[in-house]
Amino acid sequence: MVGGLALPHTQPFIPPPPPPPSRNPASHVSEDGPREQLSCLPPLHQVKTMEEFKKLHARFIKLGLDRVPRHAGDLLLACSLSEWGSMDYARSIFLGLDDPGTFDFNTMIRGSVVHGDPQGALLFYPEMLRRDLEPDNFTFPFLLKACSQLSALAQGLQIHGHAAKRGFQCDVFVQNSLINMYGKCGEVERACRAFEQMGACRTVASWSALAAAHSRMGLWGKCLELFAGMTRDGRGADESSMVSALSASKNLGAYDLGRSIHGALLRSFTGLNIVVQTSLVDMYIGCGCLEKGMAIFEMMSEKNAWTYSVVISGLAMHGEGERALQVFSDMLHAGQQEPDEAIYVGVLSACSHAGLLDEGLRCFDRMRLEHRVPPSPHHYGCMIDLMARAGKLKEAYELMENTPAAQTEAAWRCLLSACKTHRGDLELAERAGRNLKELNAHNSGDYINLSNMYAEAKRWGDAARTRREMVDRGLVQAPGYSRVEVKGKMHTFVSHDKWHPQRREVYEMAYQIEWQLRFEGYTPSEDEEERRRRMQGGGAESQKLAIAFALLNTRQGSRIRIITNLRMGKDCHTYTALVSRVFEREIMVRDRNRFHCFRQGVCTCGDHW
Numbered sequence: 001m002v003g004g005l006a007l008p009h010t011q012p013f014i015p016p017p018p019p020p021p022s023r024n025p026a027s028h029v030s031e032d033g034p035r036e037q038l039s040c041l042p043p044l045h046q047v048k049t050m051e052e053f054k055k056l057h058a059r060f061i062k063l064g065l066d067r068v069p070r071h072a073g074d075l076l077l078a079c080s081l082s083e084w085g086s087m088d089y090a091r092s093i094f095l096g097l098d099d100p101g102t103f104d105f106n107t108m109i110r111g112s113v114v115h116g117d118p119q120g121a122l123l124f125y126p127e128m129l130r131r132d133l134e135p136d137n138f139t140f141p142f143l144l145k146a147c148s149q150l151s152a153l154a155q156g157l158q159i160h161g162h163a164a165k166r167g168f169q170c171d172v173f174v175q176n177s178l179i180n181m182y183g184k185c186g187e188v189e190r191a192c193r194a195f196e197q198m199g200a201c202r203t204v205a206s207w208s209a210l211a212a213a214h215s216r217m218g219l220w221g222k223c224l225e226l227f228a229g230m231t232r233d234g235r236g237a238d239e240s241s242m243v244s245a246l247s248a249s250k251n252l253g254a255y256d257l258g259r260s261i262h263g264a265l266l267r268s269f270t271g272l273n274i275v276v277q278t279s280l281v282d283m284y285i286g287c288g289c290l291e292k293g294m295a296i297f298e299m300m301s302e303k304n305a306w307t308y309s310v311v312i313s314g315l316a317m318h319g320e321g322e323r324a325l326q327v328f329s330d331m332l333h334a335g336q337q338e339p340d341e342a343i344y345v346g347v348l349s350a351c352s353h354a355g356l357l358d359e360g361l362r363c364f365d366r367m368r369l370e371h372r373v374p375p376s377p378h379h380y381g382c383m384i385d386l387m388a389r390a391g392k393l394k395e396a397y398e399l400m401e402n403t404p405a406a407q408t409e410a411a412w413r414c415l416l417s418a419c420k421t422h423r424g425d426l427e428l429a430e431r432a433g434r435n436l437k438e439l440n441a442h443n444s445g446d447y448i449n450l451s452n453m454y455a456e457a458k459r460w461g462d463a464a465r466t467r468r469e470m471v472d473r474g475l476v477q478a479p480g481y482s483r484v485e486v487k488g489k490m491h492t493f494v495s496h497d498k499w500h501p502q503r504r505e506v507y508e509m510a511y512q513i514e515w516q517l518r519f520e521g522y523t524p525s526e527d528e529e530e531r532r533r534r535m536q537g538g539g540a541e542s543q544k545l546a547i548a549f550a551l552l553n554t555r556q557g558s559r560i561r562i563i564t565n566l567r568m569g570k571d572c573h574t575y576t577a578l579v580s581r582v583f584e585r586e587i588m589v590r591d592r593n594r595f596h597c598f599r600q601g602v603c604t605c606g607d608h609w
């Protein structure tokens with residue numbers, strides 16, 4: 001360890017073995033020699049393959065040019081940073097150098113990072129310090145990049161200290177790399193501090209790195225604020241900040257904003273790369289515009305694992321199970337993309353949302369046996385959900401019993417709520433409840449489900465005991481909210497909203513809607529859970545307020561898009577379906593689990609959610 005730098009998984013620095021390629025001992029290098037001899041060799045930048053490079057390297061050795069630091073440095077650079085390059089070969093050249101300097105170390109650090117070996121990159125640094133070489137403003141950015149790839153905060157902090165000690169506080173590249181590193185390590189505050197310290201030196205990359213840091217932590221509002229700040233600051237946003245802003249738009253359901261970013265992208269860049277295109281697909285599908293997202297997806301000439309995972313999971317959210325499976329099978333057919341863990345989460349959840357039990361079981365086997373993707377708790381969660389929704393409660397329970405990895409909080413909760421939905425097995429529900437308690441998972445919804453089941457079985461004593469336990473533990477449901485976008489601005493409603501400036505009109509409208517719906521046969525649900533949701537400020541009320549607000553403030557016939565953080569209740573589902581018919585509006589609601597698109601009184605989920 002040098003300079004107190006603790007490295008992860010410390011491998012000792014590999015001592016230089018004897019120089020690998022055979023050197024010609026007779027070759028003598030004079031001061032003028034290299035230049036003359038070099039002129040008869042093809043230039044390095046014309047090399048296109050490793051084979052060509054090896055041949056050229058052999059000629060360098062023959063002429064003794066590889067002993068000249070400048071040429072050796074060029075060889076190293078070409079071999080480690082070219083597309084055709086090889087880090088193993090570059091390492092052998094490096095180890096053969098008599099006296100590698102800062103430039104050579106920088107090349108190796110950078111090459112390792114570029115070739116996906118951040119661990120290896122970090123190992124060069126202590127050796128560099130041991131040799132009394134001064135790191136420069138090319139060393140730190142790549143070391144910090146290695147730390148961000150590893151999410152190695154401790155190492156990042158030490159490298160930050162080293163950079164500060166050497167006076168790189170004002171170096172734009174070092175500071176931008178710091179913002180990036182802190183962002184990737186989830187240290188938003190430190191990222192902000194590094195950003196603030198830059199003052200007037202900030203570049204587009206600094207703004208963009210900070211926006212990405214917020215987006216990674218799900219601080220969507222702040223991310224959009226930064227995006228706006230960046231434009232106010234007179235800087236054109238770059239692709240990377242637009243990607244962060246698209247992701248924020250998707251998560252907030254800010255469709256108009258997302259669409260305007262799409263417009264800006266088309267105006268500012270010719271040809272969008274795969275990351276930007278996938279972000280666009282994700283934004284459109286996430287904001288409920290499935291067909292727009294699919295149109296971009298179909299036009300993409302290149303697609304990667306992320307693209308497929310976005311589309312398959314997106315189709316799953318929209319309840320389009322068959323279509324998701326079709327995209328998956330097209331992907332396998334094209335043979336360009338091996339299915340990975342994330343893609344299979346999408347596939348299994350598509351089966352689950354569409355109630356495709358047999359297909360789901362087949363996919364699960366295929367995942368493990370054919371594609372050798374080890375099932376994660378997430379995959380098991382999808383399988384439990386799939387079985388439980390299909391009413392196969394016993395099978396779901398058996399799968400959980402036999403698989404420790406499947407016994408997660410989410411899976412037990414899913415089983416418990418399926419027991420309630422299928423009016424099934426109280427004993428199984430009790431077992432799920434006990435397991436949740438053992439996992440120390442205390443959620444008001446679980447207690448309510450169990451207590452309702454006791455009540456249905458007329459076990460009033462147990463029902464009361466469960467409720468009391470919930471109250472004793474001080475459990476309350478997360479406050480529900482609904483968001484709706486009107487004229488490019490997001491409006492958030494909570495139940496019994498007392499803050500919205502237009503609340504008077506909104507309440508009046510909600511009251512009128514309810515009366516109108518009553519003529520259509522609507523009666524507010526008397527289900528106990530629904531009543532509690534209303535009383536505790538659940539999603540139901542907030543969603544009704546958001547609908548009233550949208551009806552007041554948008555033009556007749558236009559589509560309404562709502563995002564809510566809770567799972568939609570039955571009452572609210574019926575209510576929204578009726579509004580869509582009576583007021584002739586298409587209403588799209590993204591709840592915690594999936595999309596509901598109401599048209600003419602019918603929801604795309606087919607009342608199955």
Ligand SMILES: [Zn+2]
Nearest residue numbers: 596603605607
């Ligand atoms: Zn629905």
